[in-house]
Amino acid sequence: MTGPVADEPLGELELVHRFTGPMPTGVSVSHTGRVFVNFPQWGDEVPATVVELRDGAEVPFPDQRWNSPSGDDDATGFVSVQSIVVDPADRLWVLDTGSPMFRPTAPGGPKLVRVDLDTDSVGQVITFPTDVALPTTYLNDVRFDLRRGEGGTAYITDSSHSGPNGIIVVDLASGASWRRLHDHPSTKAEPLATFRPVVEGRPLLERPADGPPKPIAMGSDGIAISHDGARLYYCPLASRHWYSVSTDALADPAVDDGLVAASVAHEGDKGGGSDGLESDDAGRLYLTSYEPTPCCAAAPTASTRRWSTIPGCSGPTRCQSPPTGTST
DSSP states (O other), X not given: OOOOOOOOOOSOOOOOOOOOSSOOOEEEEOTTOOEEEEOOOSXXXXXXXXXXXXXXXXXXXXXXXXXXXXXXTOTTSOSOEEEEEEOTTSEEEEEEOSOGGGOOOOTTSSEEEEXXXXXXXXXXXXXXXXXTSOTTOOEEEEEEETXXXXXXXXXXXXXXXXXXXXXXXXXTTTOOEEEEXXXXXXXXXXOTTTOOOEETTEEOEEOOTTSOOEEOOOOEEEEEEOTTSSEEEEEESSOSEEEEEEHHHHHOTTSOHHHHHHTOEEEEEOSSOOOEEEEOTTSOEEEEOOOOOOOOOOOOOOSSBOOOOOTTOOSOOOOBOOSTTEEO
């Protein structure tokens, strides 16, 4: 892996689609240029949690039935999707949290679903046993290595804000899954003493209506596989640090948990809070990071925006409010 490089332009930005409804958290593009997007159930009205962008429209994918679950435990419907990824074989994988509004999960809700893009039909549904997807589990992001195992291997982060964090490993051929780095320190959010995010001049905290403010507690979130498949990189959301672990240790269920933990390496300070990781075939790692707007002009609070006056603000800037349940 090469070191950081200086900022440089990478071409012109192009508007592909303008979202006016619920907030998307995942986007993936097929080998033929088809664009897929997902919207988790976080309080907005979500007509479909997975869509394909077609001629400017958000079309439920693969159909409306899959986007109309009968309940939080429906294994044949998308409950609340956090992430979608097109794999190297040009198949769309849908990672369903089974946890709308971060509610406790029930068997059948948390799942990994393969949609074959040549037929636009569901080809595989992988659900998780209760010792893998816990009631507190929040399946956040997924990466695939089709070189490992008969049908490939998937790695999923559990970013739970209220329970143990960790990495979930899935054998795609058999559908078997197991937890690794269960509640390991490298998968946990940092406390306010060492990580205190600030937005609009104030600490970013959860501010529930029925209790005192508390720190953001999302754990293992971003995830990426090294170009040679030897290491899995990951990072908690509420942390400046990122880590890697041996995939040989992760993917072999016979390896002792202690040996898996012994293969963890601290990769250093990633420069701020971030939840997106990706790698390329040149051995480079990419991290998405946020840069909070330092100040905003005073304006009335609206349902989707919060503006405020911060000392030193030099001019009017629009500030977007965080997701439901989070305040600045």
